[in-house]
Amino acid sequence: MNIEGLKYEFINNVNARRELFSTTVKDFFEIIMPSEGKCVIAVNGYGFEVNPDEFALIMPDEAFRFVKAEPDTSVSVLKIYPYVVGVGTEIETNVNYFREKIAAEKARVFSLPAAKWGLARDCMVRICLGEVSGNDGWQFAYLATMLFEIRAFGEPTGALESEPIYAEKEMPLFMETAALIADNLQSIDSLASLERLTGRKSFAVNRVFRKMTGTSTWNYILRKRLDLACMLILKGERATEAAARSGFKDYSVFYRLFMGTYGIAPTAVRKTGKVPMRLAEAAEATETVEAAEAEEAAETEEAAETPGVQEAAEE
Numbered sequence: 001m002n003i004e005g006l007k008y009e010f011i012n013n014v015n016a017r018r019e020l021f022s023t024t025v026k027d028f029f030e031i032i033m034p035s036e037g038k039c040v041i042a043v044n045g046y047g048f049e050v051n052p053d054e055f056a057l058i059m060p061d062e063a064f065r066f067v068k069a070e071p072d073t074s075v076s077v078l079k080i081y082p083y084v085v086g087v088g089t090e091i092e093t094n095v096n097y098f099r100e101k102i103a104a105e106k107a108r109v110f111s112l113p114a115a116k117w118g119l120a121r122d123c124m125v126r127i128c129l130g131e132v133s134g135n136d137g138w139q140f141a142y143l144a145t146m147l148f149e150i151r152a153f154g155e156p157t158g159a160l161e162s163e164p165i166y167a168e169k170e171m172p173l174f175m176e177t178a179a180l181i182a183d184n185l186q187s188i189d190s191l192a193s194l195e196r197l198t199g200r201k202s203f204a205v206n207r208v209f210r211k212m213t214g215t216s217t218w219n220y221i222l223r224k225r226l227d228l229a230c231m232l233i234l235k236g237e238r239a240t241e242a243a244a245r246s247g248f249k250d251y252s253v254f255y256r257l258f259m260g261t262y263g264i265a266p267t268a269v270r271k272t273g274k275v276p277m278r279l280a281e282a283a284e285a286t287e288t289v290e291a292a293e294a295e296e297a298a299e300t301e302e303a304a305e306t307p308g309v310q311e312a313a314e315e
Contacts, residue, residue: 006139007079008127014039014069023065023171025178025212027223029080029095030058031146033124037073041066043108045164045171048157054111055120055150057098061178063171063212076124080143091140094147101156110154120149170208177205177217185224186247191217226261229254234273239266 007028014020014037023042032041038051044063050056058064080091102108112120123146127139180197181188188194191202194217198205202217209217225246232242240251243266248254258266 006127006143007081009077009079010035011075011077014066014073014075015071020066023063023212024214025061025063025174026058026079027060027081027227029060029098030064031078031080031124032056032058033076033078033121035074035076037070039066039069039073039075040160042165044175046106046159047161047165048109048159050109051111053114053117054109054157055154056109057102057150058108059099059102063174067165078124078127078143090144091147094144094151097151098147105156105158107156107158109157110150111157112149112153112155116149116153120146123149170211173200173205174208174212177208178220181221181224185221185228186245188221188247189249194221222257223261226258229258229266230269233266233270236270239270242266 011017011020032050033055034050034052036052038049040047040049041056042048042063042065043058047067048056080095098108111117123142127142127146177198177200181194184197188197194205195202206217209215209220213220215223225248229239229242229246229248232245233239237245239255243251243254246254255266258264262269
């Protein structure tokens with residue numbers, strides 16, 4: 001399936017994919033539906049059992065991993081990129097509803113009555129098989145229907161335990177720092193300002209972010225700023241205003257990063273009302289990759305020159 005804003009993956013044997021059992025943090029909304037077998041997942045450390053007649057919902061920026069799965073467990077995974085789906089859409093409304101529902105009830109696995117589950121599953125299959133390939137309207141109609149069925153008729157299932165069943169040792173540091181970044185996104189203008197905000201050495205934080213998100217702390221911040229700018233532009237703000245409100249002091253830098261990440265000018269987004277998928281989801285724009293390499297080299301040199309600092313920063 002290659003529909004703007006949606007990505008699908010079918011995992012035939014969960015146990016054969018060892019990377020799925022490592023905690024990662026993604027920037028998309030994820031729907032997981034087991035086809036055969038049941039599994040246990042951990043989200044922010046809390047365990048949830050997911051059966052073949054249930055849907056699990058993972059929000060952006062949550063720490064997620066598989067904990068265990070029955071032999072030959074297969075799952076369908078649908079990824080929804082909110083910065084592409086846009087604002088003011090039915091999809092966004094449903095995603096925001098689930099975000100609030102999950103926060104309020106600490107539940108993210110939903111079971112449906114047999115008839116409703118069949119309809120929701122049929123929508124999932126139609127999206128994933130690309131039966132209406134080339135027609136974004138129908139794809140999103142199926143997605144909206146599926147989310148509505150889960151929202152209207154889904155019975156939430158709570159965590160297996162009241163306490164976290166699994167937690168990477170780096171998770172508390174990541175969650176704390178990610179929350180601080182979200183609250184101070186526009187004001188963090190350097191790694192030094194991030195150090196002052198977190199009270200930790202940047203190389204210690206950077207190591208955690210690379211493990212959890214696959215990218216450096218600074219690239220994570222830039223990505224969040226670009227996402228925010230996209231949303232502001234879609235809401236009608238001028239590109240220059242959106243850049244400034246997202247923390248970019250130099251519009252030319254913002255423009256180059258935007259073009260390098262999305263392959264389209266910010267003004268074109270305002271005219272079309274759509275944001276394209278990032279050119280490479282696993283990679284950043286050329287400028288940010290070079291900056292990350294220079295940043296990592298500097299941090300390695302600093303750590304080598306300051307024995308014991310890294311251990312102290314982690315305590």
